[in-house]
Amino acid sequence: MAEEQKAWWKEAVIYQIYPRSFQDSNGDGIGDLPGITRRIPYLKKLGVDVIWLSPIYQSPNDDNGYDISDYRAIMKDFGTMADFDTLLKTAHEAGIKLVMDLVVNHTSDEHAWFIESRKSRTNPYRDFYIWKDGRDGKEPNNWESYFSGPAWQYDAATDQYYLHCFSKKQPDLNWENTKVRDAVFDMMTWWCEKGIDGFRMDVISMISKDQSFPDGPLKADGYGDLSPHVCNGPRVHEYLQEMNDRVLSHYDLLTVGEAAGVTIDEAKKYARSDGKELGMVFQFEHVGPENGKGSIIDKWTTGKPQMPDVRAILNKWQLELEGKAWNSLYLDNHDQPRCVSMFGNDSPEWRVLSAKMLATCLHMQKGTPYIYQGEELGMTNTTFHSLADCQDLEEINAWHQYVDEQKKVTPETMLTCFNTVARDNARTPMQWDASDNAGFTDGTPWLAVNPNYKTINAEAALKDPDSTFYYYQKLIRLRHAYPIIVYGTFEPLLEEDPCVYAFARHLDNETLRVACNWTDKEVPCTLFEGLEGETLISNYEQHKADCLQPYEARVLLTRDAR
Structure with missing residues (x-):
């Protein structure tokens, strides 16, 4: 890599x-x-x-x-x-x-561009927005706005609809222009x-x-x-x-x-x-x-x-x-x-x-x-x-x-x-x-x-x-101090464990092992057993060798001999 x-x-x-x-x-x-x-x-x-x-x-x-x-x-x-x-x-x-x-x-529909755009079909700002004719007396298509209701708003002044993917007061710009x-x-x-x-x-x-x-x-x-x-x-x-x-x-x-x-x-x-x-x-x-x-x-x-x-x-x-x-x-x-x-x-x-x-x-x-x-x-x-x-x-x-x-x-x-x-x-x-x-x-x-x-x-x-x-x-200070946290490659660990989210990061001769218990129960975890290294951060002062305590997070940094 x-x-x-x-x-x-x-x-x-x-x-x-x-x-x-x-x-x-x-x-x-x-x-x-x-x-x-x-x-x-x-x-x-x-x-x-x-x-x-x-x-x-x-x-x-x-x-x-x-x-x-x-x-x-x-x-x-x-x-x-x-x-x-x-x-x-x-x-x-x-x-x-x-x-x-x-x-x-x-x-906004109160932006100067849109105020001009809705004045007439020939206004210089008309094509700053997306205007369409209706279809069979209804909206140009069946789209629903992300904020509920149709994504098209009828404008009687010019007898057309404008597109708004969100609120009707948020007309979409026409980036084709x-x-x-x-x-x-x-x-x-x-x-x-x-x-x-x-x-x-x-x-x-x-x-x-x-x-x-x-x-x-x-x-x-x-x-x-x-x-x-x-x-x-x-x-x-x-x-x-x-x-x-x-x-x-x-x-x-x-x-x-x-x-x-x-x-x-x-x-x-x-x-x-x-x-x-x-x-x-x-x-x-x-x-x-x-x-x-x-x-x-x-x-x-x-x-x-x-x-x-x-x-x-x-x-x-x-x-x-x-x-x-x-x-x-x-x-x-x-x-x-x-x-x-x-x-x-x-x-x-x-x-x-x-x-x-x-x-x-x-x-x-x-x-x-x-x-x-x-x-x-x-x-x-x-x-x-x-x-x-x-x-x-x-x-x-x-x-x-x-x-x-x-x-x-x-x-x-x-x-x-x-x-x-x-x-x-x-x-x-x-x-x-x-x-x-x-x-x-x-x-x-x-x-x-x-x-x-x-x-x-x-x-x-x-x-x-x-x-x-x-x-x-x-956590922020560690990020600034340890390049492995920023640039190390990512390796998933314990992917079948129903409770522990674990992964490793690798950079040069360093490995960072991270284990996080997402539950309020003590759960088995032997990820750190037998490893000598530096615990960079944890939300518990004392750790157990074969398990993680409720909501425990632990980060261990190890270095290979060279």
Whole structure:
């Protein structure tokens, strides 16, 4: 195997911030840029290398900022461009890079481009978006939006429909139009010249659509699945290579594409080792409904993924991308439930141990690890008592579709599903201390704080040398100190074990052995028997030779004599 090409972003640990929920500085109940700047010392203490900001651009906020009305302005809720400049400068002075969220599959319907586009069929901006005639008095095809309901919105002014793969206030851009690509690349260059350090690209695998716009495979709710016709489309790699040639290759950037529907073969093209497209992609297999959870309806479930299924998926990606493309490593983000609640055990007895175990399992794999705000504290899912507790458009639309209109599930069942997988679980405000509203705001928070903030918060974690915070800090320091954690090859171990996720990493004469017990029971494990080496990290002080204790994680480094 040829030596892995080195890059700073492979060696980095990225911390994702959801600005609306991180830190409010002015008492309006909404997190903002000055709030993030205030917390830079906390992030420096944790040791992360990069901040990834979820969208902060001007937006009417239909989808929490993923509906952008001006790419070169800051959402008023979050502050001003001067506040952004201060944040960027403060982060850089602390040795922390900053990555922006790039949302260019769609804009807001309040973007100047779309306002012009819908004025007439002959408007110069008409073809910035995807407009089609109806079919037999209905939508152009049977596609269902990812946010429920038809993916086409009728516009009476011009008697046509526009495509929106998400909210009807998020019309899809027409990347077939060279003027769209020119405008996007010009905007990206503008941000790079401001000094940002990269882009996380929202649903970037969807920018090229099947231009025949055929009906999608029928789903249980009667709509057609649009995914086969909008994900990994015919020109997506052409567009990304053009983006790379015109923008990305001119700067030293971290680039990661959120790639809905990505396969391993496609990932090898997106994150190709020759650097012609992106640095890495986010894949969703291990967090999707197909990983063994068993949905009640669509994505909504009350089950948890089983470790053997998760292991099989993650190992597959590790092995298949080895030497060909770079992995991104995550269990948590703004679109997922809290990982300790979904993959671990968030009961008071096991929360800390299982959070540390999951972190070990992830950070010791090959790829760039992502920490979502609060993950380093072991923050958990919240509890929804009614639809009024929800802010996320996906949840609200699903409730109206499945509970109110189709009556496929009861309100009680839907709430149980929300408590398991709803995106708002990740969006509850960051828990800084035990004061009112967890120290997030002096006002009324835009989304209720998780009631467990009295015990789970940053202030308490910083006072406890055995907290998850300091465990994450150690994982980050180890990554910076041991090249094998970054560049070592990956070898699955104990693949038939129903409880233990184990693997090895190899580099030169070193071997790293990792074993993680995903259960609350003591389980047999002889992986470390007879081995002399250095235990780099573990969530237990004392180990047993022939077993792993509940949620135990252990990492042993050995060196061959030369």
